[in-house]
Amino acid sequence: MPQDVRFDLPFDTPVSEHLEYARERHLRWVRETGLVRSRAGFEEYTSWDLPQAAARTYPHASAEDMVVLMNWFSLAFLFDDQFDAGRPDRADRIAEVARELIVTPLRPAGSVPRVVCPITLAWAQVWDRLSDGMSLTWQTRFAASWGRFLVAHCEEVDLAARGLAGNLGLKEYAAFRRRTVGIHHSIDAGERSRGFEVPPQVMAHPVMERMRDLAADTIGFMNDIHSFERERRRGDGHNMIAVLRRERGCSWEEAAAEAYDMTTACLDEYLRLEARVPRMCDELDLDADARERVGMGVDAIRHWINGNYEWALTTGRYAAAKEGPVATAERAGRGSVDDLLTV
Amino acid sequence: MPQDVRFDLPFDTPVSEHLEYARERHLRWVRETGLVRSRAGFEEYTSWDLPQAAARTYPHASAEDMVVLMNWFSLAFLFDDQFDAGRPDRADRIAEVARELIVTPLRPAGSVPRVVCPITLAWAQVWDRLSDGMSLTWQTRFAASWGRFLVAHCEEVDLAARGLAGNLGLKEYAAFRRRTVGIHHSIDAGERSRGFEVPPQVMAHPVMERMRDLAADTIGFMNDIHSFERERRRGDGHNMIAVLRRERGCSWEEAAAEAYDMTTACLDEYLRLEARVPRMCDELDLDADARERVGMGVDAIRHWINGNYEWALTTGRYAAAKEGPVATAERAGRGSVDDLLTV
Numbered sequence: 113m114p115q116d117v118r119f120d121l122p123f124d125t126p127v128s129e130h131l132e133y134a135r136e137r138h139l140r141w142v143r144e145t146g147l148v149r150s151r152a153g154f155e156e157y158t159s160w161d162l163p164q165a166a167a168r169t170y171p172h173a174s175a176e177d178m179v180v181l182m183n184w185f186s187l188a189f190l191f192d193d194q195f196d197a198g199r200p201d202r203a204d205r206i207a208e209v210a211r212e213l214i215v216t217p218l219r220p221a222g223s224v225p226r227v228v229c230p231i232t233l234a235w236a237q238v239w240d241r242l243s244d245g246m247s248l249t250w251q252t253r254f255a256a257s258w259g260r261f262l263v264a265h266c267e268e269v270d271l272a273a274r275g276l277a278g279n280l281g282l283k284e285y286a287a288f289r290r291r292t293v294g295i296h297h298s299i300d301a302g303e304r305s306r307g308f309e310v311p312p313q314v315m316a317h318p319v320m321e322r323m324r325d326l327a328a329d330t331i332g333f334m335n336d337i338h339s340f341e342r343e344r345r346r347g348d349g350h351n352m353i354a355v356l357r358r359e360r361g362c363s364w365e366e367a368a369a370e371a372y373d374m375t376t377a378c379l380d381e382y383l384r385l386e387a388r389v390p391r392m393c394d395e396l397d398l399d400a401d402a403r404e405r406v407g408m409g410v411d412a413i414r415h416w417i418n419g420n421y422e423w424a425l426t427t428g429r430y431a432a433a434k435e436g437p438v439a440t441a442e443r444a445g446r447g448s449v450d451d452l453l454t455v
Numbered sequence: 456m457p458q459d460v461r462f463d464l465p466f467d468t469p470v471s472e473h474l475e476y477a478r479e480r481h482l483r484w485v486r487e488t489g490l491v492r493s494r495a496g497f498e499e500y501t502s503w504d505l506p507q508a509a510a511r512t513y514p515h516a517s518a519e520d521m522v523v524l525m526n527w528f529s530l531a532f533l534f535d536d537q538f539d540a541g542r543p544d545r546a547d548r549i550a551e552v553a554r555e556l557i558v559t560p561l562r563p564a565g566s567v568p569r570v571v572c573p574i575t576l577a578w579a580q581v582w583d584r585l586s587d588g589m590s591l592t593w594q595t596r597f598a599a600s601w602g603r604f605l606v607a608h609c610e611e612v613d614l615a616a617r618g619l620a621g622n623l624g625l626k627e628y629a630a631f632r633r634r635t636v637g638i639h640h641s642i643d644a645g646e647r648s649r650g651f652e653v654p655p656q657v658m659a660h661p662v663m664e665r666m667r668d669l670a671a672d673t674i675g676f677m678n679d680i681h682s683f684e685r686e687r688r689r690g691d692g693h694n695m696i697a698v699l700r701r702e703r704g705c706s707w708e709e710a711a712a713e714a715y716d717m718t719t720a721c722l723d724e725y726l727r728l729e730a731r732v733p734r735m736c737d738e739l740d741l742d743a744d745a746r747e748r749v750g751m752g753v754d755a756i757r758h759w760i761n762g763n764y765e766w767a768l769t770t771g772r773y774a775a776a777k778e779g780p781v782a783t784a785e786r787a788g789r790g791s792v793d794d795l796l797t798v
Contacts (some may be wrong), residue, residue: 215602259557
């Protein structure tokens, strides 16, 4: 199945001018912090081009913040890959590290991790910068979004460790995917990247809540389509195409076509809600400044939908044809060639 | 030092009419769930009279919700007592259980715990009821308040395990006490107990944020005064009177007098801010319904300040003179006679 499945997005989004400046500093950082260790790991990591993903999803970040956002992406993606199907007992260590990542934003700034490994040390450093200047309300929202994602990630790993990853029904999978995709906190970070906050009464409004969920669904399903070959290689059943194929008893091609239609349906509903935003602002009686921040909040969602999409079309992470140590590791059920959960 | 140190609170608060009904059901529940096991543990537990604390701090809860709130209090207080100075390695198990308690509100309702013991099973059950009918915004706020408290609790246990509990300076201790007292989530629960929510823009306002912090300081310092003898018996240096005595090189009596003055200073500042609430509502241009919910939010804080105070004057938990297995356990550095962290 090809990686570069195209969607018709009715909006375009910018790319940060700081991409190359930040990429260089970021790549130095991942080696210094031990997040990428082996030569094979580094080659694989650079092929993913996460700096491009960060530059597209946070196009308005300052040059220095762009480095921090790239650093954050690296630890999140690399942690995501630490499960090893050949070592199901590793699920407990993943849960331990995930819980450390969850509690970091609940501690005062500058605290040191209680569970120490390259991932947790990197996150403590990134969080100090990511939280800088943001209100308690934003930090609370980010901490909960991030925590919900990591809890869901652990559930995914636990299912895989018990050999049950491919057993979810369609409805159950869709609800689970919304949690594992990690979009809510990614959108939250958009506010930090541009130095603003969406008014709290807007964040609590059903229109905004639903828009965020639909963005998560859209991106999660798109990701399942674009990353399909990597996940098939890893034997990972946590993919909408695999779920549909089993549920419908149809071919891979038919399952992929239905996943495509589900994705565009989510995107369409998202767009219909976007059109209701001005009415929501009227209803909440927002002034011009608050409306501007709502507009930037909607931008942050768009940056994620389109930025992630453009990146996914070409990233080496999802490449269909892959050879070498990384492909061998993936075929053996490992996501990564480097172990990042031990000191 | 006497337990019943009096403060001059300029407001009174009601007591739930469901106290006795809920007490009976609650006491059955703590035995059924294994939260209280031994005879000595049950006698000690009933002497604390946590049902009175719940009935005073959540006076408007329904009869059934009152049982749930009492159940919640029991697991929180009993977990708080699980550290054993003779077994510093237990700090790791406490952290593991605390992190399970933190992630429970980040999971979908009805999920089962990943770390299983009487405390985590009880909390999963309580959270299903405590979250029922509350918005995502409230659940997010509660989860973060609760998580910050539990993280601070683990830090306190870690300090005790390393024999460093009594080494904090005054300023450091005051900041730490605000986190370990656990008042923010306790006030959050007031909304659930009465079936309303404070508008999110009010929760994000500096006046409300500061009022919550000052309520936490007031209650934390009062608690240090009322629970002083229990903590001295346990050799627990996490107490304002102990900190002041060391910091000032003064007598216990002088330290207690200064702690008293600090408490009333916090209370006075809280009251000055309460008087600014109508202006905050004007500034936020709130309608009558929103103002009513703000008023109930302020009530929830008052219920905690006064309800906790009235309970602390007489609870057996803080009794100065105590004999028997519980006092022996306390003198040996254990908070509890029953182990609740294993299955």
